Amino acid sequence: MKEKAHVEDINRSLYDFRNVDTDVYKVESGLTEEIVRQISKEKNDPEWMLEHRLKSLEIFNNMKMSEWGPPIDGLHMDNIVTYIKPKDNKMSADWDEVPEEIKSTFEKLGIPQAERESLAGVGAQYDSELVYHNVREEVAAQGVIYTDLESAMHGERGDMIREHFMKLITPNDHKFAALHGAVWSGGSFVYVPPGVKVEIPLQSYFRLNAPGAGQFEHTLIIVDEGADLHFIEGCSAPKYNVANLHAGAVELYVGKNAKLRYSTIENWSKNMYNLNTKRATVEEGGKMEWVSGSFGSHVSYLYPMTILKGDSSKVEFTGITFAGNGQNLDTGMKVVHSGKNTSSSINTKSLSKDGGISTFRSAVVVGKDAKGAKSVVDCSSLMLDNISRSDTIPAMDIRCDEVDIGHEAKIGRISDEAVFYLMSRGIPEEEAKTMIVSGFADNVSKELPLEYAVEMNNLIRLEMVGSIG
Amino acid sequence: MARDIKINTLPAPTWTWLRVNDVNIKLAESFTAADISVENAAGVTVSENDADLESGIRAVETGMGSEMAAFVDGLGLKVKRIEAAEGTKAESFVSFKAGFTDGQASLYEVYAGKNSELKIFIDNYSTDESEGSGLSDIRFRLEEGSKVTLIQVFRQNSSFDFYDNIGADLGKRAELRIVHIVSGTRNLYLGATGDQKGDKSYFGIDTGYIRKASEKLDINYVARQRGKQTESSLKAGGVLRDTSYKCFRATIDFINGCTESKGDEREEVLLMDPDVVNKTIPLILCAEDDVEGTHGASIGRLDEDIIFYFKSRGMTEDQIMELMAASKLINVINLIDDENLRASVRESLEIEAD
Numbered sequence: 001m002k003e004k005a006h007v008e009d010i011n012r013s014l015y016d017f018r019n020v021d022t023d024v025y026k027v028e029s030g031l032t033e034e035i036v037r038q039i040s041k042e043k044n045d046p047e048w049m050l051e052h053r054l055k056s057l058e059i060f061n062n063m064k065m066s067e068w069g070p071p072i073d074g075l076h077m078d079n080i081v082t083y084i085k086p087k088d089n090k091m092s093a094d095w096d097e098v099p100e101e102i103k104s105t106f107e108k109l110g111i112p113q114a115e116r117e118s119l120a121g122v123g124a125q126y127d128s129e130l131v132y133h134n135v136r137e138e139v140a141a142q143g144v145i146y147t148d149l150e151s152a153m154h155g156e157r158g159d160m161i162r163e164h165f166m167k168l169i170t171p172n173d174h175k176f177a178a179l180h181g182a183v184w185s186g187g188s189f190v191y192v193p194p195g196v197k198v199e200i201p202l203q204s205y206f207r208l209n210a211p212g213a214g215q216f217e218h219t220l221i222i223v224d225e226g227a228d229l230h231f232i233e234g235c236s237a238p239k240y241n242v243a244n245l246h247a248g249a250v251e252l253y254v255g256k257n258a259k260l261r262y263s264t265i266e267n268w269s270k271n272m273y274n275l276n277t278k279r280a281t282v283e284e285g286g287k288m289e290w291v292s293g294s295f296g297s298h299v300s301y302l303y304p305m306t307i308l309k310g311d312s313s314k315v316e317f318t319g320i321t322f323a324g325n326g327q328n329l330d331t332g333m334k335v336v337h338s339g340k341n342t343s344s345s346i347n348t349k350s351l352s353k354d355g356g357i358s359t360f361r362s363a364v365v366v367g368k369d370a371k372g373a374k375s376v377v378d379c380s381s382l383m384l385d386n387i388s389r390s391d392t393i394p395a396m397d398i399r400c401d402e403v404d405i406g407h408e409a410k411i412g413r414i415s416d417e418a419v420f421y422l423m424s425r426g427i428p429e430e431e432a433k434t435m436i437v438s439g440f441a442d443n444v445s446k447e448l449p450l451e452y453a454v455e456m457n458n459l460i461r462l463e464m465v466g467s468i469g
Numbered sequence: 470m471a472r473d474i475k476i477n478t479l480p481a482p483t484w485t486w487l488r489v490n491d492v493n494i495k496l497a498e499s500f501t502a503a504d505i506s507v508e509n510a511a512g513v514t515v516s517e518n519d520a521d522l523e524s525g526i527r528a529v530e531t532g533m534g535s536e537m538a539a540f541v542d543g544l545g546l547k548v549k550r551i552e553a554a555e556g557t558k559a560e561s562f563v564s565f566k567a568g569f570t571d572g573q574a575s576l577y578e579v580y581a582g583k584n585s586e587l588k589i590f591i592d593n594y595s596t597d598e599s600e601g602s603g604l605s606d607i608r609f610r611l612e613e614g615s616k617v618t619l620i621q622v623f624r625q626n627s628s629f630d631f632y633d634n635i636g637a638d639l640g641k642r643a644e645l646r647i648v649h650i651v652s653g654t655r656n657l658y659l660g661a662t663g664d665q666k667g668d669k670s671y672f673g674i675d676t677g678y679i680r681k682a683s684e685k686l687d688i689n690y691v692a693r694q695r696g697k698q699t700e701s702s703l704k705a706g707g708v709l710r711d712t713s714y715k716c717f718r719a720t721i722d723f724i725n726g727c728t729e730s731k732g733d734e735r736e737e738v739l740l741m742d743p744d745v746v747n748k749t750i751p752l753i754l755c756a757e758d759d760v761e762g763t764h765g766a767s768i769g770r771l772d773e774d775i776i777f778y779f780k781s782r783g784m785t786e787d788q789i790m791e792l793m794a795a796s797k798l799i800n801v802i803n804l805i806d807d808e809n810l811r812a813s814v815r816e817s818l819e820i821e822a823d
Contacts, residue, residue: 068482068490363487368743383758386725390755393483398747398768401740405768407751411723413758 015267017108018238019101019209024127026084029212031077033057036182039083043150043185048162056171056181063175070299070328070357075273080245081213082183085129091148093134102126109236111205114451119232121146123204125217128185135202143193146202149218152189161189164220168251168279168307176247176275176301180216184249187217192227194255201230201263201449206248208237208272214245221262225255225283232263232452236296239269243298246272252280254288256310261289265452267459268296270326275301284310284339291447292319294331295459303361305334308342308370319348320444320456322463323356323388332361332393337403341372347443348379352388353463362394364405371402381411382440434461471495474540476533476632477660477689480720481754489716489750491534492658492687494632496602500544500574503603504596507549508564512557513587517547518578526578526608531636532660532689541576541606541634548576551589553615555582562590562620562810569593569625571601578608581615581643588618590810592817593625593633594653600628607635611643613667618646620805622814624653627682632658641667641696648804651678651707652818656685665727668696677801678707678715679794680745686715694727694760701732706801708794709738709745716748719764725756734764739771739797741790795820 025042027035036057040050065072086099095103095112106112106124115122121135123146135146145157153161171181188204208215223229237244246268254260260280268274274297280288290304306315315335323329335344350358360381366373381390392409414436422432438445438460445453478491507515520527520542531538553559567575581587593605603625611617625631631654637645645663663672672692680686692701703719721732734751751764771793779789798820805811815821 066485068484361483363484381753381755383755383760386728386756386758388756388758391481392753392755392764393481394751395483395487395489396747396749396766396768397487397489398740398749399745401743401745401770403740403769405766407749407764407766409751409753409762409764411753411755411762412760 015236016238016269019105024084024210025087026081029079029081031057031082031183035082039183039185042083046153049153052166053182056178059171060175060178060182063178065175069301070330072273072299075243075245079212079242081210082216083185084127084210084213089129089131091130091133093132095132098131102131105207105209106132106205109205109207114203118200118449118451119203120198120200121202123148123188125186125204125206127208127210127213128215130186133188139198142196144196144198145189145191147189149187149189149220157189157191160191160222161220164222164251164253166249168281169249169277173277177249177277180218180247180249180277183214184216184218187219187248190221190229190231192223192229194225194227197228198230201232203232203234206235208244208246211240212242212244215248217248219248219250221260222253223255223258223260226257227255228259230261230263234265236267237269237272240271242271244269244272245275247275250278252288254280254282254286256283257285259287261291263291263448263452265293265456266296270296270298272297273299278304280305281307281309282313282315284312286310286313288315290315290317290319290333291444293444293456294321294329297329298326300329300331302331303334306344307336307338308344309338311339312341313339314342315344317346317348318444318447320441321350321358322460323350323352323358324463325354325356328357330359330361334363335365335375337366337370337373337375340370342370343374346377349440349443350381350390351384351437351440352390353384355387357389359391359393364396366398366400366403366405368399370400373400373403375405377407379409382437383411383413470498472498472540474536476537476658477687477718478534479718479750479752480691480722481752483750489718489748494658496540497572500546500572500604502546503573503575504568505549505575506566510559510561510563510588512553512559513563514552515563516550518550520548520576521578524610526610526638529608529636529638530662530664530693531634532662532691533632533634533658534660537632537634537660538636541604544574546574546576548578550578550580551587552580553582553585553587556584557582558586559588562588562807564590566592567594567605568596569603569629569631570596571599572603574604574606576606579610579617581611581617583612584614586616590620592622593631595626595629598626598628602630602632604632605634609637609645611637611639611645613641613643615640616644620648620650622650622817623657624818626653627655627684629654630656633660635661637663637672639663639665639667639670639672642669643667644671647674648801649674649676650798650801650814651676651686652798654684658687660689662691662693663701664693664695665699665701666695669698670696671700673702674704675801675804676705677798678705679798680707680713680715681710682713683711684713688716689718691720691722692732693722693724694730694732695724697726697728697730699727699730704735706737707739707797708741709747710741710794712744714746718750720752720754721762723755723757723760723762727757728759730757731761736766738768739793740769
């Protein structure tokens with residue numbers, strides 16, 4: 001029997017602090033028309049948005065759950081509070097105006113520091129509402145809009161919001177898209193004008209503090225013709241014994257010859273049900289880049305989708321998923337080749353340890369008219385013990401002959417030869433395995449800005465390093 | 470009266486909108502026995518019996534699933550029992566010529582005794598040009614150390630639908646190699662599962678196909694790797710022309726305990742016309758860390774350089790496409806380690822020798 005190093009579970013104390021909510025406004029738990037109307041009133045929705053919410057609620061109530069994917073038996077909507085905010089919440093562009101306890105939360109997470117050092121703008125959401133939103137003057141001077149979605153909806157971009165909101169992700173897509181449509185709150189709107197390159201990233205950070213609560217932020221990004229943007233999304237929550245739910249939505253419009261990179265380090269606590277939906281559409285010559293690290297949540301359903309609508313449009317997807325004890329993470333991607341001469345490149349890695357379940361699920365669809373489509377999918381899975389699980393469920397649906405589609409997958413354990421090689425160079429076994437796993441995740445870390453690559457590598461190291469049994 | 474049956478179910482379902490999780494078919498309630506002639510091999514016993522309800526062979530998991538298996542069991546037809554006694558090494562193939570017309574079925578039970586070697590060839594063809602459907606069901610029990618090769622040809626007429634269902638129970642060091650050669654039939658459904666309970670067992674399928682006009686091919690191959698040091702290989706290669714359709718599901722299932730096992734899935738598909746539909750779903754399910762699982766798929770049209778090369782040698786584009794299509798079948802025909810049988814198969818498929 002081959003020996004294995006024993007590794008402890010992750011030390012999440014960095015993220016696992018919590019504030020006791022004493023002065024909050026919240027709706028009752030559960031999901032009723034009255035609650036949806038209450039949320040809409042709280043947000044001062046225009047009439048069309050209230051109608052949208054109610055229609056979404058109707059769809060949610062009538063739609064069945066999917067028959068695939070991890071079980072979500074532990075999620076009971078009757079127990080979820082869909083809207084909660086500090087009583088006198090007012091979004092600010094100045095950290096000093098943010099309530100002390102909330103400000104301290106984001107300081108512990110390093111957000112204000114990151115903003116000062118390396119970001120063009122930041123949005124910080126706490127439970128159901130944004131508490132802070134700011135963009136650098138020089139970026140705003142370029143005509144870049146980065147604001148909370150609700151302000152934008154009521155402002156001069158209101159028509160633009162209405163034109164795009166939940167048109168890519170519709171309430172009919174699946175049950176939790178419908179739920180999102182009914183109770184969404186918070187989230188950001190970004191517009192980058194034609195030809196503008198935003199040199200440093202914008203970031204939104206989502207913190208879910210309240211136990212038994214749901215977060216349903218909506219991110220809408222429009223990158224106009226020839227523009228270029230890197231957007232980073234981060235999230236975390238303290239761990240509770242009750243379920244929390246995240247059913248956010250991200251809609252991305254990449255214009256002609258534009259480029260958008262969307263990076264996410266997902267680090268929800270292990271009581272979280274992360275049922276998130278992300279979708280991008282790319283016009284002629286445009287490029288969409290996804291960089292995705294999934295480390296948290298109890299259960300995840302996460303499949304960023306890209307529609308390559310325009311001729312010569314492209315997508316690159318780089319992702320890593322690490323499923324540990326108590327986690328069932330079902331992640332992957334979908335791409336639809338619709339225009340001519342489109343290309344997609346997907347490179348994903350997954351790790352399972354300590355009873356964790358990781359599933360890679362993908363779909364590459366090539367439409368009838370998508371002549372010249374090229375797609376390469378490469379997924380690798382590493383099993384760190386024999387009590388975990390790793391499944392690969394890719395699908396290709398090709399309806400055009402002038403294509404070039406390749407798919408490769410492999411699954412296995414850490415190579416004994418690689419460990420032996422490093423140990424023969426004086427590196428202890430545990431460190432050798434950590435190095436190998438970090439190297440395995442290199443596809444993602446090298447795509448991230450340095451600070452986020454460091455955070456990701458720290459998360460990996462925390463998962464791997466422990467006592468030798 | 471027709472019976473609705475769900476077949477070829479994906480072991481782990483995916484998005485419903487892809488329409489690949491399973492297939493719903495309609496079958497007539499009753500079938501009669503197909504016309505089967507046998508050319509036996511020395512050392513092998515072929516007999517016709519009632520289905521064996523005692524040894525457990527009827528309970529073997531099949532590729533088309535439990536609904537189809539139960540349907541077949543309910544037909545009440547006699548079964549061709551093929552037995553190789555312990556230690557028998559059959560030198561030549563047991564050959565079946567299975568002629569079908571509408572509403573006919575052929576059922577087989579294969580018993581390979583300990584350390585036996587057995588080779589089976591089944592030629593499935595139409596006895597007339599009439600429209601219809603037929604089915605074949607083969608259950609295997611391979612004892613320790615046995616080796617079985619199964620070659621099946623499917624060349625029914627272009628108005629005929631056919632369902633071929635296989636289930637195999639593999640003991641320690643048992644090996645089952647299956648070759649499927651698809652050159653005919655309107656809508657062809659293939660399902661095969663190998664339950665590798667025995668350590669060091671091997672389960673491999675090689676499929677070569679040509680689909681043209683509006684023909685359909687729907688496949689579900691599953692390797693359940695339970696024993697230690699098992700190996701599996703699920704491969705398919707073919708050509709789609711005109712408005713044909715193909716769905717290839719292959720599953721390697723590494724079950725906890727199957728340490729040091731390996732599994733590989735491969736597919737190469739040549740798409741030759743703009744209205745074809747290709748679906749490929751290669752699954753790897755893994756509950757064991759000390760394994761190696763790989764899959765690779767390559768889908769597209771013929772490389773322009775290759776077309777240019779053959780054109781420069783005087784071939785028309787049509788001739789090149791025919792040649793490429795034939796090559797996919799030749800690849801699997803050449804896996805038949807019997808020269809006479811290879812020649813016979815090529816002749817029946819009207820493929821010239823190399």
